[in-house]
Structure formats: structure tokens, C-alpha cells
Amino acid sequence: MGPALPDEEKSDAPPAFQGRQTIERRRTIYREAEPVKRLYVIREGWAFRFLLAQDGRRQILSFLMAGDLISPSSIFAERHDFSVQSISSLGVCVFDIRRLREKCRTDERFMQEVTSICLAEKQHMETRLFELGRCRADERLARLFLFLAGRRQKASVEGGKDMFPLRQQDLADATGLTQVHVSRVLQSFRERGVIDDNRKGIQVLDMQYLRRIALGGPEAA
Amino acid sequence: MGPALPDEEKSDAPPAFQGRQTIERRRTIYREAEPVKRLYVIREGWAFRFLLAQDGRRQILSFLMAGDLISPSSIFAERHDFSVQSISSLGVCVFDIRRLREKCRTDERFMQEVTSICLAEKQHMETRLFELGRCRADERLARLFLFLAGRRQKASVEGGKDMFPLRQQDLADATGLTQVHVSRVLQSFRERGVIDDNRKGIQVLDMQYLRRIALGGPEAA
DNA sequence: CGGAAACTTGATCGAATTCAAATAAGGTGG
DNA sequence: CCACCTTATTTGAATTCGATCAAGTTTCCG
Numbered sequence: 001m002g003p004a005l006p007d008e009e010k011s012d013a014p015p016a017f018q019g020r021q022t023i024e025r026r027r028t029i030y031r032e033a034e035p036v037k038r039l040y041v042i043r044e045g046w047a048f049r050f051l052l053a054q055d056g057r058r059q060i061l062s063f064l065m066a067g068d069l070i071s072p073s074s075i076f077a078e079r080h081d082f083s084v085q086s087i088s089s090l091g092v093c094v095f096d097i098r099r100l101r102e103k104c105r106t107d108e109r110f111m112q113e114v115t116s117i118c119l120a121e122k123q124h125m126e127t128r129l130f131e132l133g134r135c136r137a138d139e140r141l142a143r144l145f146l147f148l149a150g151r152r153q154k155a156s157v158e159g160g161k162d163m164f165p166l167r168q169q170d171l172a173d174a175t176g177l178t179q180v181h182v183s184r185v186l187q188s189f190r191e192r193g194v195i196d197d198n199r200k201g202i203q204v205l206d207m208q209y210l211r212r213i214a215l216g217g218p219e220a221a
Numbered sequence: 222m223g224p225a226l227p228d229e230e231k232s233d234a235p236p237a238f239q240g241r242q243t244i245e246r247r248r249t250i251y252r253e254a255e256p257v258k259r260l261y262v263i264r265e266g267w268a269f270r271f272l273l274a275q276d277g278r279r280q281i282l283s284f285l286m287a288g289d290l291i292s293p294s295s296i297f298a299e300r301h302d303f304s305v306q307s308i309s310s311l312g313v314c315v316f317d318i319r320r321l322r323e324k325c326r327t328d329e330r331f332m333q334e335v336t337s338i339c340l341a342e343k344q345h346m347e348t349r350l351f352e353l354g355r356c357r358a359d360e361r362l363a364r365l366f367l368f369l370a371g372r373r374q375k376a377s378v379e380g381g382k383d384m385f386p387l388r389q390q391d392l393a394d395a396t397g398l399t400q401v402h403v404s405r406v407l408q409s410f411r412e413r414g415v416i417d418d419n420r421k422g423i424q425v426l427d428m429q430y431l432r433r434i435a436l437g438g439p440e441a442a
Numbered sequence: 443c444g445g446a447a448a449c450t451t452g453a454t455c456g457a458a459t460t461c462a463a464a465t466a467a468g469g470t471g472g
Numbered sequence: 473c474c475a476c477c478t479t480a481t482t483t484g485a486a487t488t489c490g491a492t493c494a495a496g497t498t499t500c501c502g
Contacts, residue, residue, distance in 0.1 A: 061350060
């Protein structure tokens with residue numbers, strides 16, 4: 001979530017950049033409580049941050065995509081306070097956490113950038129809180145789609161592939177619903193021509209309809 | 222949320238402190254989208270941050286009490302991105318926002334303090350997100366009580382009055398339930414001797430029971 | 443004493459979950 | 473290329489949790 005970081009790689013004295021890497025789909029990248037060692041910036045693909053309870057209940061906090069840092073707040077923390085998993089296969093840039101911290105101390109502007117991303121993330125969490133607390137199932141999904149569509153547009157990304165590579169279980173864990181119920185709501189969307197949805201992913205066709213549903217709450221997109 | 226700020230008033234050249242003030246109960250302190258002018262540190266009493274939809278739906282984001290800054294993230298923002306209301310009557314210290322921003326620029330340590338409070342708030346929002354997405358009514362209330370009990374203990378506060386001055390509607394807006402349903406859950410708690418609950422407020426008697434209910438999820442207290 | 447605000451209670455409704463089974467789509471190795 | 477296995481999705485029936493609606497209480501406070 002939030003805008004992309006300034007392009008570290010082009011810096012004169014390459015400070016923290018450690019190279020590129022590819023991560024397979026559906027891999028756990030960070031596990032909650034693990035010490036923070038390196039950070040990634042996503043070049044391509046999708047991932048998500050989540051909390052996991054002992055009994056297996058899972059809540060997705062946010063989705064991550066091209067341009068996103070995984071995860072800004074980890075710069076300041078000893079240990080991760082959430083887990084991260086890749087959705088599709090992931091192209092990332094790897095950064096050394098200690099160097100990044102050093103850069104925070106020395107580079108005023110960089111520090112500001114990171115701070116501002118963290119704040120945006122916090123605000124996003126608060127919007128999500130409203131959705132889970134006060135919206136019904138179709139509204140939650142509508143808002144999620146609107147947000148993702150807007151967010152993906154900003155990250156621009158290679159055109160054409162206008163699809164969210166999300167499974168119904170992902171949507172369920174993000175919206176606080178069950179996979180079965182997500183299936184039913186998506187079906188109703190599909191029947192109205194609001195989304196298209198083969199097994200490769202989900203595509204929004206009728207943003208206007210989604211906006212109408214999502215109306216009333218704070219900034220849905 | 223988070224630890225108290227260092228005591229501004231005792232600073233040599235009183236920088237941003239503008240005096241004390243009392244705010245009546247159930248007053249709106251900030252309204253979303255208003256420009257940020259001054260910040261308050263609560264000396265006494267309770268308040269809450271919330272989001273409000275056009276249609277009146279409301280979601281409480283967090284409760285604020287003695288020692289809390291209202292609100293750290295506003296230091297960095299042009300405008301408030303949430304509203305704040307007092308619960309009880311409120312004793313506050315008033316700070317000038319411009320001076321605080323200046324202090325952030327000049328005082329490394331202070332800046333760090335503020336940042337760390339913001340991060341704690343963000344993490345708290347994420348824990349709450351799990352609760353709304355993945356917990357049932359009694360669990361949500363149990364966790365809220367545990368959190369408040371822990372939080373209030375840290376703020377220490379004048380002893381004796383071990384009560385949360387919250388109305389059922391407040392609890393409902395914080396947990397994503399209706400007031401009526403909160404009433405029923407509280408009743409079941411009361412019948413088991415878990416809480417006491419006259420019209421002055423709510424008191425937790427059996428933390429152990431609440432912990433048992435809240436089990437399984439991430440850090441409930 | 444009267445009236446407003448907060449809480450309780452009961453009946454009914456509805457949204458979403460649960461359980462269980464069927465179907466569809468991919469991927470693999472023969 | 474097909475049989476087979478795994479994973480994802482659909483579907484239906486029954487159930488449950490929590491919402492809604494509508495009166496009643498209780499408490500507080502002037």
C-alpha cells in the first residue's frame with residue numbers, strides 16, 4: 001500500500017540494495033515474530049500481509065503489489081509483527097535492513113518517505129476496520145475490488161493483464177467472510193455483469209455498480 | 222495507545238505547550254477532514270477516535286485515555302483523517318501543532334518517540350482488524366476488555382475507580398456489533414460473574430475467564 | 443415529579459456459516 | 473493424450489449468530 005519508494009538502485013553509492021530475486025507462488029516470505037533481516041520491494045507479482053491465530057483463523061491485512069515495500073514498518077521493528085505470503089510468483093529487489101536503517105538516520109528525505117508510507121498504511125488499516133465492522137458482505141467485496149483497481153492503476157504495471165490473481169479464500173480472509181459465502185456474492189456480481197471471473201483471476205467490468213454499493217462509507221477508492 | 226510522551230511541560234524552553242484545558246463529556250474534539258491546528262495530551266478522562274459514514278454508521282478505531290496523545294499521526298497530516306469525541310469530561314494539555322512539527326525536525330529523540338507511537342497504533346489497528354474479521358461477539362468483547370484493562374493499568378491512573386466509563390453503544394461501535402447484542406453478551410458475562418456493570422461503568426472481575434474466551438488469536442492483552 | 447437517556451427483553455427476521463457433496467480445472471506421470 | 477489426483481469452486485440444506493423492531497424498564501437529573 002502507499003506509493004513506491006524512490007529508486008534505491010540508482011543511488012550513487014549503492015547503499016542497501018543487495019540484488020534481485022524470484023520467489024515462488026504461495027511461499028511464506030515472513031513469519032510473525034521472526035527477526036527482521038532483509039526487506040523486499042516487489043517488482044512484479046502479488047503478495048499479502050496477514051495475522052494467523054493458533055487455531056488457524058487467518059486475517060489478511062493488506063495486499064502487496066508492484067512498487068510496494070514489504071514492509072515499511074519492519075524497518076523500525078526488531079521482529080515482524082505479521083506474516084507475509086506470495087500469491088503469484090514474485091520478482092523482488094532485496095535490501096539489507098541494517099543499511100536501510102542507517103540510511104534512515106542519515107538521509108532526512110528517505111526517512112520522511114518511509115514514515116509517510118507507514119502512515120498511509122495505518123490509515124488504510126483504519127478504513128479496513130470500518131469495512132469489517134460496519135459493512136455487509138457485498139459491500140466489503142465491492143470496496144475491496146474498488147481499492148485494488150485503484151491501487152493497481154497507480155502501480156500501473158504491464159497493461160493487458162487486468163486481473164486480480166486472488167482465490168476466493170484470499171478474498172474471504174481479507175473481508176472476514178467464508179470462502180463459501182464469497183463464492184455466492186461473486187456469483188451475484190457475475191450474473192449482473194459486474195465482474196468476470198475465470199480461474200486465472202478476477203476482472204472488474206462495472207466499477208460504477210461497485211461504487212453504488214460501496215456508497216456511504218469513507219473513501220472506498 | 223502506546224506509551225506516554227515525554228513530559229513536555231518540564232522542558233527548559235517550553236516549546237509547544239500552550240496550557241491546560243477541560244473538555245466536557247460527549248463533545249466532538251476533532252472532525253474528520255478538518256485542518257489540524259492543535260494537539261492534546263489527555264491528563265484525565267476517556268475519549269475515542271472514530272470514522273463516520275454518511276449514512277450514520279460509525280466505527281470506533283481506538284479509545285484514548287490518560288497519557289495518550291490525540292493523535293500522533295496528526296502531527297504529520299494537513300487534516301485529520303478521523304474524528305475524536307470525549308467520553309467522560311476530559312482534562313488535557315494543549316500543544317501548538319506548528320511548534321510540535323518544528324520540534325520533530327530539530328529533536329531527533331522526540332521524532333523517534335512520535336514515530337514509535339504511530340507504529341504502535343498501526344499495529345493495534347491490525348490486531349483489531351483480526352478481531353472484527355475473525356472473532357465472534359463474545360470474543361470481541363472479551364478482547365476489548367482485556368486490552369482496556371491492560372492499557373489502563375499501564376496508564377496507572379488514580380486507583381479505586383477501576384471502571385470503564387463506556388456505554389453499550391460505544392462498545393458496539395468499537396466491536397462492530399449492535400447495542401442490543403452487546404447488552405445480551407454483557408448480560409451473559411454478568412450472570413457468570415465475569416464483569417460488574419452498574420450505570421457508572423463496567424468493571425472486570427474475572428480476567429481469567431475473558432482470557433479463556435479470547436484464546437487462540439494474536440495478543441489479546 | 444417528569445422526562446430524557448441508557449439499558450433490557452421478547453419476538454421475528456435475515457445474513458452468513460456450517461456441513462456435505464458434487465463439479466470443474468489443472469497438473470502429472472504413464 | 474488420457475487416467476488420476478489435487479486444488480478450487482459451486483451448490484444445497486440446515487443452522488446459528490447477530491440484527492432488527494418494538495415495547496418495556498431503570499436510572500439519572502433537573
